[in-house]
Amino acid sequence: MEDKTRFERGLEKLAEVDGAVGDQVIQNLKEIAPDLGRFIIEFAFGDIYTRPTLDLKQRECITLASLATQGGTENQLRVHINGALNVGLTPEEIAETFIQCVPYVGFPRVLNAVAVAKEVFKKRELIS
Amino acid sequence: MEDKTRFERGLEKLAEVDGAVGDQVIQNLKEIAPDLGRFIIEFAFGDIYTRPTLDLKQRECITLASLATQGGTENQLRVHINGALNVGLTPEEIAETFIQCVPYVGFPRVLNAVAVAKEVFKKRELIS
Amino acid sequence: MEDKTRFERGLEKLAEVDGAVGDQVIQNLKEIAPDLGRFIIEFAFGDIYTRPTLDLKQRECITLASLATQGGTENQLRVHINGALNVGLTPEEIAETFIQCVPYVGFPRVLNAVAVAKEVFKKRELIS
Amino acid sequence: MEDKTRFERGLEKLAEVDGAVGDQVIQNLKEIAPDLGRFIIEFAFGDIYTRPTLDLKQRECITLASLATQGGTENQLRVHINGALNVGLTPEEIAETFIQCVPYVGFPRVLNAVAVAKEVFKKRELIS
Amino acid sequence: MEDKTRFERGLEKLAEVDGAVGDQVIQNLKEIAPDLGRFIIEFAFGDIYTRPTLDLKQRECITLASLATQGGTENQLRVHINGALNVGLTPEEIAETFIQCVPYVGFPRVLNAVAVAKEVFKKRELIS
Amino acid sequence: MEDKTRFERGLEKLAEVDGAVGDQVIQNLKEIAPDLGRFIIEFAFGDIYTRPTLDLKQRECITLASLATQGGTENQLRVHINGALNVGLTPEEIAETFIQCVPYVGFPRVLNAVAVAKEVFKKRELIS
Numbered sequence: 197m198e199d200k201t202r203f204e205r206g207l208e209k210l211a212e213v214d215g216a217v218g219d220q221v222i223q224n225l226k227e228i229a230p231d232l233g234r235f236i237i238e239f240a241f242g243d244i245y246t247r248p249t250l251d252l253k254q255r256e257c258i259t260l261a262s263l264a265t266q267g268g269t270e271n272q273l274r275v276h277i278n279g280a281l282n283v284g285l286t287p288e289e290i291a292e293t294f295i296q297c298v299p300y301v302g303f304p305r306v307l308n309a310v311a312v313a314k315e316v317f318k319k320r321e322l323i324s
Numbered sequence: 325m326e327d328k329t330r331f332e333r334g335l336e337k338l339a340e341v342d343g344a345v346g347d348q349v350i351q352n353l354k355e356i357a358p359d360l361g362r363f364i365i366e367f368a369f370g371d372i373y374t375r376p377t378l379d380l381k382q383r384e385c386i387t388l389a390s391l392a393t394q395g396g397t398e399n400q401l402r403v404h405i406n407g408a409l410n411v412g413l414t415p416e417e418i419a420e421t422f423i424q425c426v427p428y429v430g431f432p433r434v435l436n437a438v439a440v441a442k443e444v445f446k447k448r449e450l451i452s
Numbered sequence: 453m454e455d456k457t458r459f460e461r462g463l464e465k466l467a468e469v470d471g472a473v474g475d476q477v478i479q480n481l482k483e484i485a486p487d488l489g490r491f492i493i494e495f496a497f498g499d500i501y502t503r504p505t506l507d508l509k510q511r512e513c514i515t516l517a518s519l520a521t522q523g524g525t526e527n528q529l530r531v532h533i534n535g536a537l538n539v540g541l542t543p544e545e546i547a548e549t550f551i552q553c554v555p556y557v558g559f560p561r562v563l564n565a566v567a568v569a570k571e572v573f574k575k576r577e578l579i580s
Numbered sequence: 581m582e583d584k585t586r587f588e589r590g591l592e593k594l595a596e597v598d599g600a601v602g603d604q605v606i607q608n609l610k611e612i613a614p615d616l617g618r619f620i621i622e623f624a625f626g627d628i629y630t631r632p633t634l635d636l637k638q639r640e641c642i643t644l645a646s647l648a649t650q651g652g653t654e655n656q657l658r659v660h661i662n663g664a665l666n667v668g669l670t671p672e673e674i675a676e677t678f679i680q681c682v683p684y685v686g687f688p689r690v691l692n693a694v695a696v697a698k699e700v701f702k703k704r705e706l707i708s
Numbered sequence: 709m710e711d712k713t714r715f716e717r718g719l720e721k722l723a724e725v726d727g728a729v730g731d732q733v734i735q736n737l738k739e740i741a742p743d744l745g746r747f748i749i750e751f752a753f754g755d756i757y758t759r760p761t762l763d764l765k766q767r768e769c770i771t772l773a774s775l776a777t778q779g780g781t782e783n784q785l786r787v788h789i790n791g792a793l794n795v796g797l798t799p800e801e802i803a804e805t806f807i808q809c810v811p812y813v814g815f816p817r818v819l820n821a822v823a824v825a826k827e828v829f830k831k832r833e834l835i836s
Numbered sequence: 837m838e839d840k841t842r843f844e845r846g847l848e849k850l851a852e853v854d855g856a857v858g859d860q861v862i863q864n865l866k867e868i869a870p871d872l873g874r875f876i877i878e879f880a881f882g883d884i885y886t887r888p889t890l891d892l893k894q895r896e897c898i899t900l901a902s903l904a905t906q907g908g909t910e911n912q913l914r915v916h917i918n919g920a921l922n923v924g925l926t927p928e929e930i931a932e933t934f935i936q937c938v939p940y941v942g943f944p945r946v947l948n949a950v951a952v953a954k955e956v957f958k959k960r961e962l963i964s
Contacts, residue, residue, distance in 0.1 A: 224698075225691075228671075228675055228697060228698045228701065228707060231503075232675075232679055232682070232690065235495075239491075240427035243491065244426060247420065247487075249417055249420040250417060250420050250424060257382065258385060258421055259425075261389035262424075262425045263428060264390075265390040265394055266428070266651065266688065267651065267780035268651035268652035268779065269688045271688075271691070271692065272428075272688040272691070287740075291740055291741045294741070295372065295744055296382075297390050298747065298942070299364070300390045300391060300942045300944055301390060301394065302937075302942040303747075303784075303939050304775065304783075305778075307733070307744075307784070310740055310744060314736075314740045324739070355963050356954045356963060359759075360931075360938070360950060363755065363943075364943055367755070368943060394944065394945075395524035395907065396907035397944045400943075419484055419488075422485070423488055428686045430681075430682070431491075431496060431683050432522065432525045432528040432684055434488065435488075439480070439527075441484060442480075442483065451484060452483070496683035500682060505672050505673055506677070506680065510641065511680050513638065513642060514677055514680045515645075515680065517643075517649070518646070518685060519684060520646075521645070521646040521649040521650055522649055522684070522685065523907065524907065528684075543868075544633050547869045548633040551628065551869060551871070551875075553642065553643075554814070554872070555620075555814055556647060556815065556816055557646060557650065558809075558810070558813045558814040559811050559812065559912075560812055560903065560906065561906075561908075562872065563872070563912070566869050566872060569868060580867070605819070609819075609822065611836070612803055612822060612825060612829065615807070616807055616810070616818065619879075619883065623883070650816065652780035652817075653816045655819070656819070756939055761928050762929060762936060766897065770898070770901040771901075771936065773898040773905070774905045774937045774940045777905040778905055778940070778941065801889055804887065805890070807884065808894075808895050808898045808899065809899075810884060811879065812899060812903060813902060813906065
């Protein structure tokens with residue numbers, strides 16, 4: 197029952213943050229590693245995103261910084277740049293989050309993240 | 325003159341964020357690569373930290389997420405966990421910033437960052 | 453109750469794999485981020501290590517390869533090289549796991565991991 | 581003669597593990613860096629894969645963990661997920677190898693590796 | 709005025725090294741993060757590339773080694789392999805730069821970099 | 837016999853580049869993974885460092901850029917900063933090699949590498 201609660205709590209949070217895109221990530225895992233989708237919902241969204249102390253805007257901002265720093269995370273950046281917009285971060289704040297990373301990770305990682313942001317912003321008609 | 329302004333602006337911001345610890349980083353570079361210290365002041369602090377859109381608490385939070393994600397940045401985490409406290413982030417917010425990174429980078433990177441935070445918090449007598 | 457089961461299941465598995473060293477990791481988190489310790493137990497050990505398909509020797513072997521590849525994980529390698537020995541991997545198999553990584557990550561990451569292994573093996577008097 | 585032996589031994593092992601896909605990697609290097617192809621054969625396959633202590637299933641499992649952890653290695657994962665199947669690992673064991681990495685590298689690296697596995701398994705008609 | 713000089717100096721150096729490709733990178737940032745383009749010109753090219761002690765061939769060689777080592781930098785490698793050719797490095801020297809990285813980063817990172825080099829060399833008709 | 841030649845060729849090159857420090861690395865591996873030391877000599881030094889197209893100064897310069905970029909390679913940087921000095925790079929060229937990496941990897945990785953350089957230069961009394 198508690199696990200169902202973690203799952204439900206996570207599913208709710210996933211819908212709030214990532215919307216249909218998040219659901220797609222979970223669907224894509226069905227055939228090959230369904231438990232992996234369950235862990236994302238239960239652990240990442242049910243356990244972590246629901247915690248107090250930081251709000252969803254702060255959590256998405258941290259997530260973007262972490263993904264941009266790692267590199268090779270274009271698919272995850274796409275989901276979470278959408279998520280960041282969904283929870284109320286502005287395009288300017290998202291771009292600025294990546295710019296703040298330049299002194300710490302250099303230009304290439306930041307240019308890659310900004311290229312994904314540009315694509316997402318265009319699709320959502322936030323820039324022309 | 326403009327460069328002097330970038331340098332001065334950066335020096336001021338460095339003092340505001342990192343205090344004496346930041347100054348020590350610059351001093352340590354004097355004998356071997358003095359221009360590197362100047363670039364940190366002019367570019368990282370003069371150009372980036374002084375930008376609008378995000379405040380210093382948000383910038384330090386992003387910096388902590390980026391440094392924790394990279395790994396092998398214990399010295400820089402020490403400086404910026406102090407910086408984060410200096411600009412008003414609480415120990416709870418700092419720990420939570422690292423916890424938010426767990427789903428994206430796993431436990432080892434986060435445990436390493438939290439170990440540095442523990443050491444800094446103890447030194448500043450924020451935990452016993 | 454289910455969560456208590458995940459926690460208990462994880463605690464049991466942690467004791468089986470890492471022994472007292474694993475417990476120390478959790479204790480060290482008590483003052484600063486106790487939930488982080490709980491997540492390691494519940495998620496890493498309760499959810500993941502208890503899964504079927506791969507046995508504990510295979511899981512530790514994968515963990516060692518992942519930690520060696522990441523770099524900057526000396527503390528975690530220390531715990532898991534001990535863990536690998538505890539679940540029955542031989543010193544030769546552990547060293548060979550790292551050697552298999554050379555073509556994929558190069559010598560530095562492997563040399564760093566082997567240095568930790570040497571230290572652990574000496575402490576357990578497996579090499580002179 | 582000894583080098584010819586290393587090369588021959590490596591070529592044989594490459595064929596055993598990676599089949600035609602491995603050969604393609606070597607062919608692609610012919611025009612630009614033929615010695616690089618030779619080093620892969622002689623060193624990675626001739627020197628390392630032929631060693632005792634670990635069998636080919638264990639070696640591919642370690643390789644998958646290392647490649648997934650590094651990130652940005654989609655092409656190499658494609659080759660070695662095929663290789664893992666060729667030497668007898670099941671699709672379940674391959675997926676589980678990646679799942680075991682979640683606590684150590686987080687979800688993004690694992691999701692990227694699982695996406696490549698899904699593509700390979702589909703192509704080999706192991707999943708529908 | 710001094711800043712204009714840094715910008716002008718950087719623009720000149722960017723044109724010398726990267727030609728039209730570099731300009732394209734800056735143009736792509738116009739809508740989303742124009743200051744990021746300015747920082748690349750002022751800091752990377754105006755401040756760093758114009759320094760004495762190392763010439764442009766040495767600087768591009770270092771840049772290629774750094775980008776190949778990082779991974780996930782295919783777009784930046786494309787720009788800088790072109791840049792390396794523009795400042796006088798031969799295709800052989802570029803390939804050899806990547807080969808020298810093998811012992812330190814392993815084959816996957818190097819194979820990815822060499823694949824970009826092959827594509828650039830073909831486009832410039834340096835290999836058939 | 838050919839392998840003996842690779843080994844001998846590598847040993848000679850290792851002595852030329854790294855001197856006694858390189859030998860220490862190999863000695864340290866004796867008890868735990870002697871073949872790993874042999875591979876460093878045969879492959880890294882016998883096969884790679886002896887190749888034409890780039891000279892030893894260029895090779896060490898590339899190695900330093902790669903190690904600094906990776907991070908968590910302080911021990912290897914110590915060996916190769918010594919190696920770089922041994923083959924004729926000046927302290928200024930070594931520092932400049934790291935500075936050239938700043939735009940690509942950010943300040944933390946470069947500060948860590950420069951700290952090792954400072955320590956090596958002091959020990960060799962090249963700076964006061």
